[in-house]
Amino acid sequence: MIDFEIQRCTRHCAVTGREFKPGEIFYSVLLPDGNSWKRLDYSAESWHGPPDGCIAWWRTQMPAPEQKRRWAPSEVMIRCLEELAERPDQADFRYVLALLMIRRRILRLEETRREKGMEILRVYCPLTDAAYEIPAVVPPEERLQEIEGELLNLLEGDEQELTIDPDSAHASNQCPAR
Numbered sequence: 608m609i610d611f612e613i614q615r616c617t618r619h620c621a622v623t624g625r626e627f628k629p630g631e632i633f634y635s636v637l638l639p640d641g642n643s644w645k646r647l648d649y650s651a652e653s654w655h656g657p658p659d660g661c662i663a664w665w666r667t668q669m670p671a672p673e674q675k676r677r678w679a680p681s682e683v684m685i686r687c688l689e690e691l692a693e694r695p696d697q698a699d700f701r702y703v704l705a706l707l708m709i710r711r712r713i714l715r716l717e718e719t720r721r722e723k724g725m726e727i728l729r730v731y732c733p734l735t736d737a738a739y740e741i742p743a744v745v746p747p748e749e750r751l752q753e754i755e756g757e758l759l760n761l762l763e764g765d766e767q768e769l770t771i772d773p774d775s776a777h778a779s780n781q782c783p784a785r
Contacts, residue, residue: 614645614646615646616635616646616648616667616669617646617647617648618648618669619648620633620648620649620650620653621647621648621649621653622649622650622653623650623652623653625650627648627650627669628669629669629670629671629672630668630669630671631650631651631668631669632651632666632667632668633648633649633650633651633654633666633667633668633669634648634649634651634654634664634665634666634667635647635648635649635664635665635667636649636657636658636661636663636664637661637662637663637664638658638660638661638662639660639662644662679761679762681711681713681734682734683761684704684707684708684713684761684762685708685713685732685734685735687704687761688701688704688705688708688739688741689739691704692739698742698744699744699745699746699747699750699754700746700754700757700758701741701744702728702741702742702743702744702745702746703746703754703758704758704761705728705730705739705741707758707762708730709730713732713734714730714731714732714739715730715731715732715733716728716729716730717729717730717731717738719743725742725743726742726743727740727741727742727743728740728741728742728743729741
């Protein structure tokens with residue numbers, strides 16, 4: 608299989624230079640350009656059919672700008688990571704959550720080691736001054752979508768659901784993997 612690099616939408620009409628508005632219908636075409644492809648986008652008013660030499664064209668709509676994501680507070684993820692330690696059936700979810708927390712710099716990877724044939728991550732949380740050991744349980748292919756949904760529920764929960772109790776410094780929502 609051959610992969611082709613095709614540029615993203617320019618967000619502007621190739622004829623008028625006008626920027627497309629959210630929800631606006633426009634047309635895109637692919638034209639050969641040496642050893643690659645050139646994409647041109649046309650507003651509906653400027654569209655008079657595909658140009659000569661075009662190998663593909665399509666009608667599409669400019670998406671609305673994404674709202675800024677509201678991530679769950681770090682405390683929510685930390686509590687969920689701690690609760691999942693008691694759930695061996697959720698070890699794969701806990702591993703993926705830990706990797707995400709490392710990427711977001713909530714956790715710091717201190718070491719990896721092999722124990723009884725399994726890789727173990729030792730991570731440190733500066734926020735709680737706690738260390739955690741996370742077995743590297745890679746989820747099976749069929750479980751990936753389920754874990755993705757659970758993570759989205761945890762990470763992008765409604766602002767009202769993700770309130771912090773000032774007395775306990777813990778978030779009030781529940782870990783989705785329960």
